[in-house]
Amino acid sequence: MALDPPTMLTITIALAAAAALYLAIEWRSVREPSLLLWSAGFATITVGSTLALLRGIGLLLIGIWFANGLLVVAHGFFLLGVLRFTQHRLSRAWLLMVGVWFALLLLPAGPEWSKVMLMVNSLLVALLTLKASFLLKPHGRSLSVGAVQLRYVLLIHGLFYVAKAIIAIAPGTLIDLATFGGLIIQVSLVEGAMAIILIALSMTGTVRYRREERIARLAARDPLTALYNRRALEVRATHFFKEVSPARPGALLLIDIDNFKLVNDLHGHIAGDRLLIALSEMMRAVLPERSLAARLGGDEFVILLSAATSERVVALGSQLREQFQQFALQTVPTPQAVTLSIGANLFDQPPASLAALIEQGDLALYQSKRDGRDSIRLVDRTLVSSGS
Structure with missing residues (x-):
């Protein structure tokens, strides 16, 4: 043809x-x-x-x-x-x-x-x-x-x-x-x-x-808060840890909501979800450049802070605690205050793994809970490495 x-x-x-x-x-x-x-x-x-x-x-x-x-x-x-x-x-x-x-x-x-x-x-x-x-x-x-x-x-x-x-x-x-x-x-x-x-x-x-x-x-995202989920955080943490050095220490902040169950019991799960979303937005607002934030699950969150100092960690944690407490008090009043407990870990050497770093942060978080909640406890491991 x-x-x-x-x-x-x-x-x-x-x-x-x-x-x-x-x-x-x-x-x-x-x-x-x-x-x-x-x-x-x-x-x-x-x-x-x-x-x-x-x-x-x-x-x-x-x-x-x-x-x-x-x-x-x-x-x-x-x-x-x-x-x-x-x-x-x-x-x-x-x-x-x-x-x-x-x-x-x-x-x-x-x-x-x-x-x-x-x-x-x-x-x-x-x-x-x-x-x-x-x-x-x-x-x-x-x-x-x-x-x-x-x-x-x-x-x-x-x-x-x-x-x-x-x-x-x-x-x-x-x-x-x-x-x-x-x-x-x-x-x-x-x-x-x-x-x-x-x-x-x-x-x-x-x-x-x-x-x-x-x-x-x-x-890679938590469907409720749009923060990274744990799996995505593990992938990105590998690159994050490569930049950690004595000149540029890193920090992990493990964040847990105190009395969160009371919110769900008294106001319903929708109110609890709104509280989680509000906290994630507060975290995004204060997150410095080259840092990471994720929701590990439930009411537990984590921040990996780049170029950190003890002063910056405490200041950021305190700012989050104050903002969150005010928001919770106005939107979901409960018999016991809904606050944040934070366990922080400052380090200047790449950790063995993210899981190991979270485990160390969990010990500091437990200390914060044991001391009455609504507080931040910081473990400064840069002092330990500099003295060894």
Whole structure:
């Protein structure tokens, strides 16, 4: 079968329909809105390419103007999908493109009509595509392999349409949209079929990476407080301990809520959850740079403090205790005060493990509880190591 323009259009229709269905199926499992917009783009290409075949039976308005207009609309859907994916917004000035396209109806029929139509169509497609490619620029943060691939596929696709617009108005170029006449039109049909495959695969890879990244992020977080869970803390603590030295001591603060059971018994578990969330927000507010916070479970929390001193540890612990006690007193009054007990451990040598460090913090926490709760007990192991 010869790859003449009608055949290439038929292949394009099949590929675009398959890409639209493929992305729609992906959306059902991922629920990423950008997939629906991209799927709509390929569905629009399917309709537009089908209408383009009608020029062969003399329906030029539908087969040329309307069909090419749908090609612009399809790339508009691609841009909207990228906007949704990158969480950017677009100026309303872009709606002027609609007016430009309708203005083509006012052009007089003649030998130059096909050239002007192809040039304007190519420039509009290029503008939308290059904008989408630009929005996928990293902007200071890394992109997934799929997003990088999508960015460059869109970039090459957009530059192709820029070249297409330039060639369209070059002297001596043969272009006849009514009969698919001209080498540039035939090359464009081949490029379009290849672009459909590459863009669809890149779009899917981009969204799959985001889904995997989201799953990994959720797996590392406590679902109630959004702090790290113990497993995630253990992974990050390995890197944290590498930076500990006599010049940059570290500290662990083990935090436990006193009389927390009273809150659940008197006010219900929802009130208890609100208290845990409030404490996690207080911890985030006072957490210095390069430090870590996690919920170990129940009403027990831990902070790993970087570049610590005994004064900083006591000051941070006291600040948390005061803020928390005031909040608990106002929101969940109980016969016995709901306060914080903190066991802290200051160290200037990497510990054997996080578990060993928590065990040492637990001894200090027990001492704080035994001394009447609502207090902080600090064990300064830097003094021990400096004297040995």
